[in-house]
Amino acid sequence: MVEFPLTGEQLALDLLNTRPHLGGEPVDLLATPEGLREWLAVQSDRLSAPPDTEVVREVVFAARELAAAAVAALRQGQVPPTEVLPGLTELQRAAPVHQELSWDGGVVVRRVRSGSAAQRVGAELAEAVAELIAGPVAGVRECESEDCVLLFLPAHPRRRWCSAQRCGNRARVARYYQRHKG
Numbered sequence: 001m002v003e004f005p006l007t008g009e010q011l012a013l014d015l016l017n018t019r020p021h022l023g024g025e026p027v028d029l030l031a032t033p034e035g036l037r038e039w040l041a042v043q044s045d046r047l048s049a050p051p052d053t054e055v056v057r058e059v060v061f062a063a064r065e066l067a068a069a070a071v072a073a074l075r076q077g078q079v080p081p082t083e084v085l086p087g088l089t090e091l092q093r094a095a096p097v098h099q100e101l102s103w104d105g106g107v108v109v110r111r112v113r114s115g116s117a118a119q120r121v122g123a124e125l126a127e128a129v130a131e132l133i134a135g136p137v138a139g140v141r142e143c144e145s146e147d148c149v150l151l152f153l154p155a156h157p158r159r160r161w162c163s164a165q166r167c168g169n170r171a172r173v174a175r176y177y178q179r180h181k182g
């Protein structure tokens with residue numbers, strides 16, 4: 001079982017949060033086949049994944065690299081590196097979307113992506129990254145805990161931690177010992 005410290009943010013942030021610091025060390029939770037498979041399972045309601053999840057490894061990593069570069073630049077008010085925006089466009093162009101119309105007592109519209117399984121996942125992730133970086137990226141915060149790099153979009157302006165359980169409590173305990181030492 002791979003534990004993902006923070007999921008349920010925007011898909012692009014969940015993707016970036018697969019590289020947390022654990023015990024002060026940067027780790028890649030998608031590095032193993034189990035990690036990748038379990039992350040795709042966690043995201044299954046908003047990301048399609050083939051039975052053999054290894055076929056999407058390359059595009060997942062490519063999308064994550066592009067997302068990391070774009071978000072890092074934009075959070076500092078800088079222009080993303082030149083290859084980033086074309087890269088995200090390219091990933092989506094590989095698996096374009098069309099509407100499939102059918103009749104079931106009324107017109108039914110289904111959004112269908114062409115392309116291979118890997119191309120579809122790459123396009124889905126690139127679209128999610130585009131939604132973030134063309135939208136609310138300026139509001140993305142990094143957890144305030146010293147050795148935590150997890151990113152989130154606070155629904156509440158006072159949110160300071162990735163999660164209360166993971167970092168909020170730790171900070172409270174640290175403050176407690178700070179006050180009571182000596």
Ligand SMILES: [Zn+2]
Nearest residue numbers: 143148162167
């Ligand atoms: Zn945290």
